[in-house]
Amino acid sequence: MAPQLTNAQAKAMLTKLGFDNANKKFTVAVNGFQRGWNLGPALKVDSKFGPKTSDALRISYARFKAHKSDMSAHFSYREFRCKDGAVFESCRRIWILRSHVRRLEKYRASIGGKSIRIVSGCRCKQYNKKVGGVSSSQHLFGAATDIDGRLTLDQKENLGLFAGMGFKQSTGKVIHVDSRDRGGHNPKGSTPTKPAEWKYAT
Template sequence: MSVQNAQNKLIQLGYGEELRPYGADGKFGTKTSNATESFQKDYNRIFNKSIKVDGVPGPETNRALDHARNQAGVKGTKNFNISEFRCKGSGGLSKGGIDNNLLLKLEELRYDLGGNAIVINSGYRSVAHNRVVGGASGSQHLYGKAADIVVRGVSPSRVYSASDKFFNGVGRYNTFTHVDTRAWKARF
């Protein structure tokens, strides 16, 4: 695995702030080592594992990065707890959890916007709650593939523009931005 590949995975899981100011530059140095070590410690704690904590993104850590990415919709990421995506009406979650890509892309967006906190106004919605809030009948919220977000310190129009790089579905509203991981491109 290349160093840049590991750095990109670290950003997707929420460890991008530790890579600043260099980001995914493909160079192994102190920032990459520190971010990798932070991930390794968190991975062991969250998944009750005992991978080597050495700050090196080797084969074992690469497998752990992939495992954590594949479990993001159930376990969360460094900056997003799954409870943030619970239905505001029923308190439930979609069967199988939230879409992994939604969380990974939210982490990428957070990194892209300078690390500012992202507030989830609405994540998963039950059919009943979706009706109450006037959501579309085929809303991506029903499948755990959407979030209505506010980024602290960033205007909704800037969030909308930045979201275009990461999400297939992006909606602009006065006080928030809708993002989703639908299979086709939609802008509204």
Template sequence: MAAVLSTREATGMLVAIGFDNAPRSFATAFTGFQQGWNLGPALDPDGRFGTHTSAALAISFARQRKGLSTMSPNFSYVEFRCNDGGRFPECRRIWMLRDHIRRLEAYRVKIGAPVRIVSGCRCKRHNAEVGGAKSSQHMFGTASDIQGLASLDQKKRFALFAGLGFQQSTGRVVHVDSRDKGASNLTGGKPTAPTTWRYST
């Protein structure tokens, strides 16, 4: 049986890959880590730091040291960290759902180019601060704002995401979400019939 990392070692690794809350909220940080991990079989986000989570964290940390992505083949945890700058102590920092990250990987393949993440997780206070919708998918770890690469028609054809927000002026999709996989889906959107809306700015 593989050894489990000590809390101290694991904390250092979590901080290195973006969980700046690990020193004060170790369990919250590694649960966020478990939830999103896509570099092997899914981890059970059970809040228990055992052999599987320990081995997975060692893999992510080793990749980070080599300048590789830490969460999935092409995405890193830190890209999805709440942009509140760490000002809110209750913020979980990074809590993306694995299913959404898998869809982003599939999207990346379809579009044939890297996808820049503009915004991922948003805690309640940061969401209010930036004027996000009250039930914003960003609060559930199921949404990302991305660089607009594809048109709404393309995105619909891909049938990957359950919510698509596009910029009126360019027609490009700048928000994608997996509300069908998360804790709240008030509009009933799904990949075959996504909820869509436009941003006028």
């Protein structure tokens, strides 16, 4: 085991990975890092920078330096960052759920390992409001992603991966997938076998 990184080293690395809040709000950034990390066994999400999180950060940073994905086998933290342009003080920046990212990895594998474009991932309350998202949006919980539309609702249902799916009426392709069963607002108890589904008129 390599010696634990100093907080200053960790802040610099987290900043490079996309946590531009790491200097000002270290524990928030550590929490976001722990929440999504999927390059090994799940980290305890306790916002504390201990030896396990330090080792995980070394792995992510080494991959980042080598131009490889730094959060999971094929995804990087910055792809899921709130797109508010860092204007909102309370924004946590990146707080995507590991279980959702694992489903995205499975989805990616199911389409022959083709890359998936993340159009929108985490959204803080203020940014969600700005883009006209619903107040209980799964994006607020780090449990949702808007993606480029490739599969129809039937095809996505067959994968049995996501608990919420929205498709574009004009193309029939699914452009929003979420894991509301893993940490989002889920009043109807939706699951991947009984997903919430809706269409976007545009």
